[in-house]
Amino acid sequence: MSAVEVRGVTRRFGDVVALDDVSLEVGPGELVGMLGPNGAGKSTLLSLVSGQRKPDTGVVRLDGRDPRDARTRTVLGLTPQETGLPATLRVREVVDFVGGHYPDPVPTGELLEQFGLADLGKRQTGSLSGGQKRRLAVAMSLVGRPSVVLLDEPTTGLDVSGRTALWDAIREYHAGGGTVLLTSHYLEEVQALAERVVVIDHGKVLADDSLEEVLSRVGVRRVQLTDAAGARQEHLVPDSDAFVRDLVTSGTEFRDLEIRGASLEEAFGQLVNHEAPEGALR
Numbered sequence: 001m002s003a004v005e006v007r008g009v010t011r012r013f014g015d016v017v018a019l020d021d022v023s024l025e026v027g028p029g030e031l032v033g034m035l036g037p038n039g040a041g042k043s044t045l046l047s048l049v050s051g052q053r054k055p056d057t058g059v060v061r062l063d064g065r066d067p068r069d070a071r072t073r074t075v076l077g078l079t080p081q082e083t084g085l086p087a088t089l090r091v092r093e094v095v096d097f098v099g100g101h102y103p104d105p106v107p108t109g110e111l112l113e114q115f116g117l118a119d120l121g122k123r124q125t126g127s128l129s130g131g132q133k134r135r136l137a138v139a140m141s142l143v144g145r146p147s148v149v150l151l152d153e154p155t156t157g158l159d160v161s162g163r164t165a166l167w168d169a170i171r172e173y174h175a176g177g178g179t180v181l182l183t184s185h186y187l188e189e190v191q192a193l194a195e196r197v198v199v200i201d202h203g204k205v206l207a208d209d210s211l212e213e214v215l216s217r218v219g220v221r222r223v224q225l226t227d228a229a230g231a232r233q234e235h236l237v238p239d240s241d242a243f244v245r246d247l248v249t250s251g252t253e254f255r256d257l258e259i260r261g262a263s264l265e266e267a268f269g270q271l272v273n274h275e276a277p278e279g280a281l282r
């Protein structure tokens with residue numbers, strides 16, 4: 001049985017089609033990264049999987065059951081994009097409160113230790129830095145020993161060491177058999193963590209495969225050259241051999257030709273800008 005199943009799901013907000021016939025399955029123990037530009041539909045998808053919203057059409061299952069049923073959600077941990085922590089409650093109190101909703105929570109001290117928050121247990125959450133709040137928000141998603149965790153941009157706003165520490169915590173959870181579906185704007189984050197990447201734009205799944213496979217299917221090459229006027233030009237092309245043949249045939253003057261594979265950012269840009277070569281995507 002899939003940990004997460006989304007089948008033929010459409011969700012509109014007024015005239016906006018946030019999700020357009022989306023299907024996605026995440027198996028138990030998988031770690032899937034969801035990428036897409038602002039407004040692509042990622043958070044909407046997570047809100048359906050976590051039972052906060054209902055699809056207009058289609059089916060959403062969490063652990064084989066309806067996520068709108070509170071009993072289903074005892075298997076779920078969630079870090080939304082923004083967490084409204086009660087400012088006057090202490091860190092320990094907030095973790096105790098969330099853990100109290102689950103049958104077998106991780107002891108609060110243990111969890112705070114794991115997330116480098118042990119010294120902050122008595123602090124009111126309103127006094128935490130943005131990065132500390134973010135760490136607490138991710139820690140809270142794991143307090144109930146969930147089998148599935150949804151993380152919406154878990155490391156946004158964190159410095160490099162904070163990000164690395166959270167990656168380690170996510171990896172540890174995953175190594176223990178946990179299923180993770182996360183969104184990110186950091187391609188390096190998806191590359192560092194995910195085995196599989198789902199690219200969404202305008203409410204549609206553009207690609208769903210291993211990161212390497214997605215990149216190779218995009219197959220973008222970056223060609224740089226200096227033209228007759230001495231200006232450096234850059235072209236992102238699907239077939240650099242054909243591009244150079246055409247260049248030479250056309251008699252255009254150039255020098256200092258350089259060709260290399262595109263970076264992740266460039267490849268992702270091609271994917272979501274619909275500039276990918278015909279047939280490049282599934």
Ligand SMILES: Nc1ncnc2c1ncn2[C@@H]1O[C@H](COP(=O)(O)OP(=O)(O)OP(=O)(O)O)[C@@H](O)[C@H]1O
Nearest residue numbers: 013016017018036037038039040041042043044045
């Ligand atoms: N409650 C709402 N009311 C109206 N429109 C909404 C609502 N929630 C989302 N939308 C719209 O649905 C689309 C998808 O939004 P969503 O938040 O799912 O995108 P996202 O991929 O998570 O973006 P981001 O990376 O910026 O978080 C957007 O056009 C957004 O404006």
